[in-house]
Amino acid sequence: MLRDLDLKLQYRSSHDNIYENFYKKCLNNSINYDRAAGYFTSESLKVIAEGLDTFLLNEGKIRIVANPNLKNEDIEAIEKGYIAKEQLIENRLLEEVEVCYRTIEDDTLNVLSWLIYKNQLDIKIAFTKNNSIYHEKFGIFTDEEGGSVAFSGSANETFSGLGMNFEKVDVFFGERDKHRIENARRDFEYLWEDNTNGLNVIDLPKSIKKKLLDYRSKTPPYILQKKKNEKKIEPRDYQKSAIDHWNEAGNNGILEMATGTGKTITSLLAAQEYQIKYKRGVVLIIVPFQHLVDQWEKDINFILHQKNLKCMGNSKSWINKANRIVQDFNLGIIDNYVIITTYSAASSLHFKKIFNKLKGPSLLIADECHYITYKGFNDFPFNSFTATLGLSATPDRWWDEEGTRYMKSKIGEVVYEYTLEQAIENGKLTRYNYEPHIVEFNEIEMREYNKLSKRIINLLNKEDKEDEEQLTKLYNQRANLINKAQNKFWQFIEDFKKENLNELKHTLVYCAKGEIDRVVKEISKLGVKVSRFNSEVNNRDRSEILKQFENGTIQVLVAIKCLDEGVDVPATKTAYFLASTSNPREFVQRRGRILRTYKGKSCAQIHDYIVLPLGLSFDDFFKIASKEFPRFSEFSSSADNSATCKRGVIEILDEYNLTNLMYKKPWDVYKEMKELYS
Template sequence: METVNKLIVNSEKGNLLNELIKSLNDCESFYFSVAFVNFSGLQLLLDTFKDLEGKGIKGKILTSTYLNFTDPKALKRIKGFENIDLKVFITDKEIGFHTKVYIFENKDHYKVIIGSSNITQSALKSNVEWNVEIISKQEDLFLKDVLNEYNKLWECSNYVDASFLIQYESFIDELKKLETTKKLTFEHTKTINPNQMQHRAIENLERLRNHGEKKGLVIAATGTGKTYMSAFDVINYKPNRILFIVHREEILKKAKETFEKLMNGEKVVTGLFTGNKKEKDADYLFSTIQTISRYYKEFDVDYFDYIIIDEAHHAASPSYQKVLNHFTPRFTLGMTATPERSDGHSIFDYFDNNVALEVRLHEALEEELVIPFHYFGVTDIEGIDLSDVNIDDIAEITKRLKVNERTDFIIEKINFYGHDGGKRKCLAFCASIDHAKYMTEEFNKRGYNTFYLTGEDSIERRDFYIRKLEDDEDDLEIIFTVDIFNEGVDIPSVNTVLMLRPTNSPIIFIQQLGRGLRKHDGKTFLTVLDFIGNHSKTFLIAIALNGCRYYDKDSLKVSVATGFANIPGCTHIHLDKISQERILAQIDLENFNSMKYLKEEYFEFKKMNQGKTPYLLLDYLKYDGSPDPIKFIEKENTYLHFVAKVEKDKGLQNLLSDANFEGALKELSNKLPIKRIHEFVILKYLVDHDEISYEKARNEILKYVKKVDEDTVRHAFECLNHNYYDSQQKKGKLKLVVYSSGGSLYKSEEFASMVANDGFKAYIIDIINYGIIRYEKEFQEDYYGVPHFKLYEQYQMIDAALLSNYRKIHSAFRGSGLLSHEGEYFLFVDLHKEEGIKETIRYKDKFIDERYFQWQTPNSTSQNTDRGKNIIFNKDRGINLHLFVRKYKEIDGKSEPYIYIGKGNSVKFYGEKPITVILELENEVPSSIYTEFIQII
């Protein structure tokens, strides 16, 4: 075997952790030497080390005391493996220890990885690291040198025994105490700048204000810095007086401190307005809602320029409404982790449906606004059989989960995986109150200090036990609970989450996971243990972890099989083999487009909506992990038709019997999800106005996007006027506007009558607002030019006509793999052709790699035609080749969308009718998308 070298870096394409796990699973023995080992990195290798122990594969790990970075907890954990010998190189001031080498002995060769990475979660998964992998024979001089040096270091190092661990752990504890006192003196000199999320929010809020809007809403996960964002926006806006309203007094003081920290040097006076303090002359007043709702009449209506409402999901309550209806500030900002109101409705209307920013869990992880999590999906013990029980039968689920053997198994696993930091601070989610009581009693019998909290407990009781859990000096380490900590409760120091009940909702799963993701001093990751049974809805875990609302059967299977490689940063997801196989099998059997599945998904969401029928599309924006209502629309043409059918709702059916109303719903629903915001912004304005001019339309659109093309606005007017509908499209859809010869758009008589009727208007506005808010979420405020395509977004063929300002019948843009408009060529590719197509007409379209794509023209295209020359010499001829790819034409009977891969340029070509063209892509395809295209499960 020849020596082979490979560079390993942490990127979308892979990371050192994956390489180490693969190499460990293939080797006959292993030898590591690293400067330091942290528990954050070791935890990611525990399952692999356990498997090797079971197979009798032995190894040696050598680390050091260099810079005191090695974690005593990690050393203890390594010592627990019978197959691993552990030594520590004791460093002093003269001698450092920098080695980072991983050696794997195989039957006929060795693999050596040498580079920059120690064993920490960041070094293994996300840091900028360079490691070189070298494979060579035992007789190679290089390998002999490596093994000799390793053996020398091993011989002059110390075995880790109980005495060493006691001394080292004590030393590290003392060192941490010293470092804590040092940090306190440094905080005051630290400059704080907006993070990426805060910067985008401030920019969007400023644009809303510049175009006349007076309200805005920011939706971001707990712990992502919403209070800092509001302070940065205040600094940017420079109001004379602000009112900051919160629901709880302890949050109020923290908010005031945050503003004071960022306002350093600003000549403003801050003050509290609470039950005990009435500093009403302050420029920036921080008040509880309980106090301001009693004393708001003491202030003039225009006294405050800017009002900020924290936990804005409370804004609809009577106390908030009294205050908000009294004041007339220049701007009002709402901030919330979830737009769910306590009465089950959404709060978008209270902020004029102006969502300045929405950051959900996946984005928060990507932008490092929350800490990473290490998720371990563990197959439950054999004695727990949930295969024949309805997942909603809580009493029966509880009965089957109350097994002593299972309690012992859970304890075994929490001890095996461990946790970040010193004291375990754990929330454990149970199936019922009875289950929570049982778990508490059984854990306490086994020597653990635990407690249970439920909805029956008072807020004071809950707060008392939360404080005990957070107190490092208190013995309480686990709170068993039922639902009450799903959302809205902030316990920053939680370092472990146990999921002890079957997952029956991606929404609840994400809420429970989110309870431990807040950043906290000294906390580097969250440990999540999910005990996965054999119930029929296990695959919902995959939907929740996938991080994408828009999924199909194939994309889910690829995510599960690749360990959810699309999850960003140091987050790690590991499903054991049985759980993975069980989930893949369930996904295979499930039809995500069947009415049976859609009804189950709908009614599960209805339960989350406090049992109230979710009549509005906006209801689905309230929760991270909600189903995509577009699937319901595609099933029955409009969302209300779907609801009327599954609910057997006579009142809704009567409403839908109005032909104009039904036509308006179909006209709007057919455009969802919108790929260009212009039309819906125009319609939103026309709901409350009789006409809109071109200039007014342009100004309204600029509230949402950074730039507007003049021709695109005119094209939007023409599209709304049905200029490019064919005769079939015009049937059954209401014409909402009339395009006058003077250039303005007017409401049609039918549309005017619809929005004059409150019963119809609410549903029409809902579709429009849903379309706009979803567009903002997916496309943000960016300008994409003409054609208006965003990389890696989903499109249908007909979308290319709309988004390139095509001025003929748009439905003609279908049925061919190559469509064109002026200098824009659109290449639509199915990677896997339909069965039954003759080999002679199968196209050999495929990814060569992330940068090159092989495409074949239609069979009739030859090199000497104008079209052929435009393709093979596209760059010289000023032709843009836009590539759209989908893996399968349809899945489960539903047509699949194409993914926009971007523009490509012809760099090689051969053959006639068809021409085979090699395209160099202008943008390298991200690894997660590339893997999904090429992976066959």
């Protein structure tokens, strides 16, 4: 109730944020707000719509008496009889609505339209009979018990008046000011009923009302939707533990959680707690790819129920909106907002400049935080955020310890870990069987591999930074020799034919770059409904493809990298890995996609194609096996058939006395190679 507020007798810009310290505080405890507001402008409409969440959800009603913003030439035209006063006022109001349409780019007009439609907002226009300016400014807040607070002063109902100009308002509340409050209430009622001497007060012209109603959407905006009917999302035990660890670490750190265990939901629940704790807060979420922005938006709407802005693609579509959100938040005009962007957009100069101005409680969520690099984010305004939360199943960067250190210096250390084994044991991920298929790396391919290795060694010995681009090219060529090994493709086709192709569905195939057309063509020849899922498929088509894949209309998806991070395909039961780098982030992410739980799915199947130079020298065999077997070790260790799949390769490794490779996981090999390299 208003009587419970700790109010001052006066608020002045030298000491107070009038909007934050007084105006919004009273709004949140009122059900009626009457205001003689000064000018009717597009900015006044913005202020009406912003920051009224609690007030509007309580079915609060606003009545505003405003003055038409007439110019000197308008007054002269009226006095000379060139145009009727009412007609000129209507013209000026129409202009203001048009200005509003062009300058207010968020959901403000839609909110206003719904308020008028629901009879929660009513506006009347006041003008003097002698063509002078109607300039008084006062207002009354009233709560459910009938208690009131009145105020008067210099502030207009505009963005500048309540937030930026130097203003002063006098406040009247309690028993001692009862007569002043009653006077204010009486004066407003006289205004509203057009009973004030020297003034004419008219209803908002029908043309203006119709114009505003034209902006109404089919469904109410989030600000008018009843939160009490929303189902509260409760975190699972491990998610609660993750949030608790992050809180204990001072709201800075990384959650290292297996793919498919709900990192997105966990982070949004953490954001919800954070905003409740500080009573407000901006949340910035950075994701790797544009198609993940829409996916995050759904979860934001489901959990936070807050306005959000998507910053991606052409900066002209979001830069002004983002700048205004930060400005409004700093002034206290808005309490909560969510901005979702990509690492590409976040590393731009425009984006950094906007968020460098951010002040107040704010949370940065970095999805797949290993994407944060010194090159792209060395001047990013991390210090503007009071909290940081990183998400990744594999936060450490592969062969980039300096990059890992930089990322953790900005986001924080790992504060919580939830492993794949824990998730499977607790039923949060699906159990799986692992079937390794040994493919021979022939002698010609081995010779080419050795040639590329020699060229790589020569460039490494030069230590010339200008050769880095050439070095990367050689690394990729060498990796592609394994990914595109000649025997791999036909071995896969033979294995695929063994499936019950009529009943086959929910199957993924990961292939190398440049191989996708070939794989799709051969699978299609078998009468299987197959679709590519790569960067050439636009976001709209992706959604439809994933929907058809889930319902079984499309039996097989063939992908390169687009399904690695963030895309949900929980229905997947079977996967074929035709290509994979030695970087564990890639194959760990892919496995996680396949192990997501789904109705009727009790066990997944992973087929993995391991390339080995069978029959060649120890040195040749070791070069390839040491790159291929860390993936085998990682996959086999958590599989239901762990012992069985090891028996299938032990004889091959035993010939080279390398059975120990079956047990060396990627980071074990990494440490050994690091020591050797050092």
